[in-house]
Amino acid sequence: MIDPEGKDGGASRSNLKPMLLGAILGSGLTAGAFALASHRTLGSALRADRAPPNEKWSLGSVLGMAAETSQDFFTDPNFDFGETGEKWSDAMKPAASAVEAARGMIFGGKPDPPEVPQVIFVHDAVLDDFLGETLVMDAHAKGDINLLGSIVVNADSVPPTSFELVKQFRSAFYGSDAPTGNAVTLTEARLFNPFPIDYRRDSWKMHNLPVMQSIPPAEFLPSCIGSGDAWLEETLEAAADNSITLLQVATLTNLKTVFEKKPYLAKKVTKMVWMAGAIDVAGNLEERHWAGFPKMTKAMFDKWGCKTVGEPAPCQDPDSEYGRGFPEWNVWGDVPAVDYIFRTTDFPIYLAPLDLADQLPIPGEFMKTLDKAYTPKCNKMIYNALNVSYSTFAAPQPFYRLWDSSAVMYGLKPELFGEVETTELAVGTTWEYQGLLIRKSEAEMGMPPVEDFVDACVREGVHSPVAFREVNIVLGLAEPGNPQPIFDFAAESACAAESNKGLSAPTRG
Numbered sequence: 001m002i003d004p005e006g007k008d009g010g011a012s013r014s015n016l017k018p019m020l021l022g023a024i025l026g027s028g029l030t031a032g033a034f035a036l037a038s039h040r041t042l043g044s045a046l047r048a049d050r051a052p053p054n055e056k057w058s059l060g061s062v063l064g065m066a067a068e069t070s071q072d073f074f075t076d077p078n079f080d081f082g083e084t085g086e087k088w089s090d091a092m093k094p095a096a097s098a099v100e101a102a103r104g105m106i107f108g109g110k111p112d113p114p115e116v117p118q119v120i121f122v123h124d125a126v127l128d129d130f131l132g133e134t135l136v137m138d139a140h141a142k143g144d145i146n147l148l149g150s151i152v153v154n155a156d157s158v159p160p161t162s163f164e165l166v167k168q169f170r171s172a173f174y175g176s177d178a179p180t181g182n183a184v185t186l187t188e189a190r191l192f193n194p195f196p197i198d199y200r201r202d203s204w205k206m207h208n209l210p211v212m213q214s215i216p217p218a219e220f221l222p223s224c225i226g227s228g229d230a231w232l233e234e235t236l237e238a239a240a241d242n243s244i245t246l247l248q249v250a251t252l253t254n255l256k257t258v259f260e261k262k263p264y265l266a267k268k269v270t271k272m273v274w275m276a277g278a279i280d281v282a283g284n285l286e287e288r289h290w291a292g293f294p295k296m297t298k299a300m301f302d303k304w305g306c307k308t309v310g311e312p313a314p315c316q317d318p319d320s321e322y323g324r325g326f327p328e329w330n331v332w333g334d335v336p337a338v339d340y341i342f343r344t345t346d347f348p349i350y351l352a353p354l355d356l357a358d359q360l361p362i363p364g365e366f367m368k369t370l371d372k373a374y375t376p377k378c379n380k381m382i383y384n385a386l387n388v389s390y391s392t393f394a395a396p397q398p399f400y401r402l403w404d405s406s407a408v409m410y411g412l413k414p415e416l417f418g419e420v421e422t423t424e425l426a427v428g429t430t431w432e433y434q435g436l437l438i439r440k441s442e443a444e445m446g447m448p449p450v451e452d453f454v455d456a457c458v459r460e461g462v463h464s465p466v467a468f469r470e471v472n473i474v475l476g477l478a479e480p481g482n483p484q485p486i487f488d489f490a491a492e493s494a495c496a497a498e499s500n501k502g503l504s505a506p507t508r509g
């Protein structure tokens with residue numbers, strides 16, 4: 001394909017129209033020829049099994065899109081290539097992705113994902129998310145990924161400190177020699193169940209630490225925070241099919257917002273790694289916030305046929321205050337969004353649940369590893385910001401785990417992790433089971449039965465009563481019982497030795 005910022009960007013203006021005409025006609029003719037030659041294949045490819053439920057695409061609409069683009073170009077008297085050739089690339093992108101989609105529909109396959117993952121990091125901006133930010137910036141600096149940008153969800157943090165912290169980490173990492181990419185945005189999407197304010201204010205506390213206050217403001221980022229939804233839509237529109245990796249360590253709220261508007265954009269995603277859920281362990285809602293959270297009761301324990309706690313695995317202790325709640329916060333925060341994504345998308349999901357994070361405690365060996373990681377090569381601002389924040393907020397709390405950063409690390413280095421269970425999951429939508437992730441095999445055994453956990457009032461006449469969806473659950477470490485290689489990877493990134501080395505601006509994928 002044509003690279004507007006690369007070697008073809010220097011094409012002279014007089015050459016551009018004929019070149020573009022050739023490209024569009026060529027693309028259209030190629031797709032048309034495929035359509036004629038593969039009429040029968042096309043028919044079957046267009047059947048529902050190829051298209052996600054909400055998708056209204058057809059080869060006709062795809063080719064129409066390409067034609068419309070070229071028409072704009074040839075009929076709009078104000079159409080201008082500008083100095084940078086941006087218009088040219090704008091005109092080409094829909095045509096190119098239309099042809100790609102047409103090929104996909106005819107031949108049934110997805111294009112190969114890019115060699116360097118094109119990453120969007122979606123998080124809610126508190127403590128562990130900033131080890132995540134450092135991990136993705138460090139991986140970007142090493143050339144392992146292309147970080148397109150971060151989207152902050154207004155969930156487990158409070159604005160403006162949430163996105164100000166992201167800007168400070170960018171500033172500390174890049175210094176004044178800052179790249180123009182690596183967007184920082186805030187989604188307008190609203191959660192269904194808000195996080196408790198005593199969790200959220202931690203971003204305010206972190207922002208007020210002297211170690212954070214000493215970081216100079218990120219002059220290179222716009223003072224107004226951009227719309228995470230508009231940015232995501234625009235970025236996905238411009239991306240090739242099967243090209244975007246979502247590292248999602250917040251609720252799925254922002255994805256529902258964008259995919260509801262443009263369901264076809266889900267095709268741009270090659271995979272999503274999501275920190276969420278509690279599979280065979282208790283969730284993390286706390287009864288001190290509210291005793292009414294969905295939880296295992298004695299009646300359920302008996303109805304499920306539980307023999308004892310953990311036998312079978314989903315049987316939580318109905319007598320324990322802390323061990324019987326079902327949901328994990330990134331699910332509970334927006335259960336309708338989980339249900340929507342499960343029903344309407346088919347990109348691979350890698351779930352990093354509490355079952356995994358439980359094996360990665362912060363107090364103890366992780367803190368020791370982080371303490372020892374400092375060398376003169378480290379970026380002192382980043383290293384100190386993380387070390388002081390973890391020492392202040394996490395180290396004194398025995399329950400603290402590498403929650404969100406475990407998902408980020410899985411996304412970057414899956415070889416550090418072990419057992420992955422591929423299974424079909426649904427999410428509970430009735431009030432008493434809201435947010436419980438349920439394996440199909442468990443539902444078939446009545447743990448719980450489908451009619452108990454699917455909200456029929458919501459679903460009647462809208463969707464099928466239950467949607468199980470294939471999910472890959474990351475359950476273990478590469479070496480069972482030994483989290484040290486993961487701690488080492490985290491600590492090496494926290495040192496941020498690759499930062500501020502005169503990096504060139506990251507490119508938009």
Ligand SMILES: [Ca+2]
Nearest residue numbers: 124129249404
């Ligand atoms: Ca988070």
